[in-house]
Amino acid sequence: MSTAFLNQGSLDLREPVFAKIRKGSWWLRLIAMVATDYTLLLFAWIISENYASRNFSDYTQSNSLQMIVIAVTVQIAALALQGSYQLGKKHFQYLSISKTLVFAHGLLLLFGLISQSVFDITRSTLILSLLASILFVCTGRLAITFFFDHLHQQKILDRDSVFVICSPENYEQCLTTIKEENRYIIRGMASPTALDRYSRRETLEQLNKLGVTEVFISWDAIKNRMFLRWLFQASGITLHILPMELKPIYRDIEFKKIGGMTCLSFDCPVITGKDFWLKRIMDFIAAALFITFTFPIYIAIAIAIKLDSPGSIFFKQTRIGLHGKPFQVWKFRTMKTDAEKLQKDLETLNDTKDGILFKIKDDPRITRIGKFLRRYSLDELPQLFNVLLGEMSLVGPRPLPIRDVEKFSEQHFIRQEVLPGVTGLWQVSGRSNILDFDQVIKLDLNYIENWSLGLDFEIVLKTIQVVLKKEGAY
Template sequence: MTHQSTTTHTTNYNNWRNSALDLRAAAFLKLSKGAWWLRILTLVIVDCFALFFAWKLAQYQVSPVDTSTYSQNNRISELMVLQIASLALQGTYQSGQQRCDYWGIIKTLTFAQGLILLVSVLYQPIIEAEKSTLTVSWLLSTTFVITGRLAIELALKYLRQRKIIGCNSVFVICEPEYYEQTTKFIKNEKRYIIRGTDTARALDRYNREATLEKLNRLGITEVFIAWDAIKNRMFLCWLFQAAGITVNIIPMQLKPIHRQVYIQKVGGMPCLTVSCPTIIGKDFWLKRMFDFCFTALFLLFASPIYLAIAIAIKLDSPGPVFYKQTRIGLSGRQFKVWKFRTMRPDADKLQKELEALNETKDGIIFKIKDDPRITRIGKFLRRYSLDELPQLFNVLLGEMSLVGPRPLPTRDVDKFLDHHFLRQEVLPGVTGLWQVSGRSNILDFEQVINLDMSYIENWSLQLDFEILLKTVQVVLKKEGAY
């Protein structure tokens, strides 16, 4: 690919994603789409009535006296809260067929009842009743709750068949030859209305924004995507999730997926569902809050270290303390990355003369093991990655995160192929999976892309903390740093 064509790619990318956010983030915290709240409210109300009558009837059967006192009702309420919480933790209020997992409901209520009995025996009676009361209440609770769930399921089926209540608006993305077969399965479920279909091209880089706008305009709450359309685009689940849309993947020639998914049948067709959280973007904004707070505290306490490094640089060689270079960040935006200067002041000019010595296989990233431009103090700073410390200023400004794909210079991005731009979908980081998996020892840029994509697709707060801890170990061992 020529320099002119790659520059065009970069320009188009900048125009396309000029105002976009990190693909893991909603505009800010917002609720998921759909009538999930009505489902949860209905199930909780029905379960509460079922459990309340079960406890009252159990008390009356064992001891047919006045069971309507305030203290007894208050204790029953406490027991019901424990049972409802157990059902919620088991996932019986989630979408799909979890609400009809009757065996799971029996196990959950049995566990809750056992917990009540254990606390009553070891500490103090939660409810003034004989053990037979707990036995009868367990039998009645499981019977009434399952009966209530079955009644809800039959009522929903009846109302949906007669179009009395609305169904979920869905959109199908697959190749034309699979339209008829896929839509037939979905229509068999009787709880979906297909609002439109499109091919895999709807997920291409330049079409995604228009596709999301179309889905929002149609009020889509779920999408069904053929595996062939998303097999190399699993990171797109973040985009749909940020829009509050649940993703159902129609499995065809599946390979391992490292995401939290559950299997459900839609009209008899197996689907892998990547569910949408109730509050969208909360994990990403927690990450941003942690980035800001941790960085601010670190800069406050580490200021003497910064001062000592600055003095050492000034004594070692002439030139500025800091080195600022234009890097390409989120959505192709340019920004100035801060580093402690580790090279001669004319290093950028000398780089053109050293291009022939570049050790990377594809030439995208410029790396030389014994770079003659590096100063004496610069070698020490690079060995322990201390030259990267000023990038915490970029984190405070919101231009970078503590963890993410490393931002690359304009010179490198100008040589990108089309699929390389995927790493620009998320906020760049001071450290990342690339840095803890070999750093400068990785000389093939495709390996870097694979690591970045693995990070994006499997991102979680836990993964960020693991990378931060691994970074400390890698720096102390001086692995792959030069």
């Protein structure tokens, strides 16, 4: 059981082993900025303190050195929190840098008032150090820009290798836009078909062979293929979108100027899915404990089903799980034994707008005890065994039957890229009352985009609330 738990989980999109550190020479610029900032800030404090005291030997004293180290550390931490060192962020917003340093000096002043014995600072030193810090840091950032540009021009430091994916009619416009930036080497181009579900892995292998660090994709080529954000990120490749049509996409994006055109860039974390194994462990432990302590409820439900109608206690159905692989979902039986055969005759009564999901408000196939079980979602309890086997998670997009998945459009398959769940955002946002599958996809996409352990915990709590209130279940 534990082997299945680990092996199945390792296929999930968020699994950390699948992720790679972002490619390219970004780390050189990052190290240069941190080291330059620290040195210049240290220098600014030494000059300020000694100019204010007119004694250029005092800074060698232990108290002075301790004060300077604390001050510089606070400033560096403030710049880091402001996003000055984050990958993909703008490092040269001088107004933001100035505001952050002013805020850091405010903290230092407050700290000095609270603990004067450790951090004794004069007003003149504080003012001089603030002015010097802003001047030195902004000048240092400007110097770093010129320095790295010179290295690129002299070919001492290789330019970033990029790949372009767009429609053939946009080739010339994309190339012109990227070449104007004068810091990229274009390794190749491809049409949007390279991003199709059955071609994307081959495309990714080609990018890795070419040593590509960044990919530029036109908006018309990616608008229905947003799964690629995670695919490229997990391979350490930064994704940029060239907006032929500018529309809202995701919240964690950054606007950049590439050749004079506004470009949307996704921030690529160093490691993706760092909480994934904790999620899998919590799923396993929670499912095991729940089954152990509620086993009498399982027995009571089994007896009630057996007394209510002839047939088996459990209902087993093939559903589509992670990466489109079928698996067997277990539920308590809530319908007559010939329910699946009768479904074909009931298709005309389907309440859903697009027909992808199959929902009937007063389904004649449901048994008396089945209505009660569905009202409180007790029929889903056996799926905790699927969680133990690693086929499902406690929270995630609901696994759907083969009949529903066969009606999917291309953009719907994104929900198959994470482990399916016993409950999810769909279940706590309306359950059976949501009759438009596009709304389901939006909720699933919202969950995948904003996934965190905190969100999982919030959905579990909301699920309990929704079940007790019997909202939207039939």
